[in-house]
Amino acid sequence: MRIVVTGGGTGGHIYPALALIRTIKQRYPETEFLYIGTQKGLEADIVRRENISFEAIHITGFKRSLSFENIKTIFRFLKGVKDSKTILKKFHPDVVIGTGGYVCGPVVYAAAKKKIPTIIHEQNSVPGLTNKFLSRYVDKVAVCFKEVEEFFPKNKVILTGNPRASEVVGTRKPGILKALGLKEGIPTVLITGGSRGARPINEAVLKSLSSLSRRPYQIIYVTGQIHYDHVMEEASLLGKQSNIAIVPFIHDMQKVLTSIDVVVGRAGATSLAEITAIGIPSILVPSPYVTNNHQEKNAQTLVEHGAAIMLLERELSSKQFLESLDSIMLNDEKRKMMGDASRKLGMRDASERLTNLMFQLVNHRF
CATH class of the missing domain: 3.40.50.2000 (Glycogen Phosphorylase B;)
Incomplete structure (x- = not known):
């Protein structure tokens, strides 16, 4: 299987992604991974140190107040979608998962538009703007708190927990x-x-x-x-x-x-x-x-x-x-x-839950 993982900006988005990758590698050593992030984000350094293939796109987040910078962000998003489609076409993933942060927006959206199975993972009890936007297009929304389920389409939500939990037990x-x-x-x-x-x-x-x-x-x-x-x-x-x-x-x-x-x-x-x-x-x-x-x-x-x-x-x-x-x-x-x-x-089997969800989704779609 070939999997694209995307997420960045903070360790809270990156470390769960890495925990998931490690779990899948243990169970399915033949799996190939590509991580898509931004060049300026923490993920550029952290992911590369894990010897995981890495590609970068350029994207910024929306300001919550009216700002000319938001217009620039729209154009960056559109270019990010175009660049993501090019990367996805080259790698040809079976599934794409986003673990949060602005970079997930264009990557997961591009994958959904290309009919690639998609999942977003929301770690918090209140979703970010990117995941709320993406929830309309993805196949499944994995969450860590039951309280956040109300913000997403009910038929898409699965309670999995945070993959980092599996690593500390x-x-x-x-x-x-x-x-x-x-x-x-x-x-x-x-x-x-x-x-x-x-x-x-x-x-x-x-x-x-x-x-x-x-x-x-x-x-x-x-x-x-x-x-x-x-x-x-x-x-x-x-x-x-x-x-x-x-x-x-x-x-x-x-x-x-x-x-x-x-x-x-x-x-x-x-x-x-x-x-x-x-x-x-x-x-x-x-x-x-x-x-x-x-x-x-x-x-x-x-x-x-x-x-x-x-x-x-x-x-x-x-x-x-x-x-x-x-x-x-x-x-x-x-x-x-x-x-x-x-x-x-605590959800000690979070990585296993998320891994199973990914493989079920791929097998169901194909």
């Missing part, structure tokens, strides 16, 4: 905490604002460091590269905290996730897929700087099922942060209940 790996200077067997919380960090989360944690250093649990605190020096300067004033490991970035987050008990972080779709697949309770601080405030809606789904506590960034304080963290870390029963609720939301 595993047993607790010994040595991870020790490598960070912490102890095994002590409840551990991971605090992270993402790869670049999040200033409001960092501010709340910094104001809480003195109190955290006296807690009976331990902390892995990921500051983000750009905040690390400032955080370490502030932390040094308190002296060494034996129960707190401060790092700028964690490259193998999957291994760390299987070694911790609670996560404090943003509410991106991929992150939530990972923590629910393992069954980790969470304190979520949604980013308010995302389209349609979708992170808050993502987080609300976990809150409603008893798997998370949500703290809004505009209300975040050291006191609120500490009270929320203590309420989970100092209560074994609550932590277990939230973990069980989280696990029930």
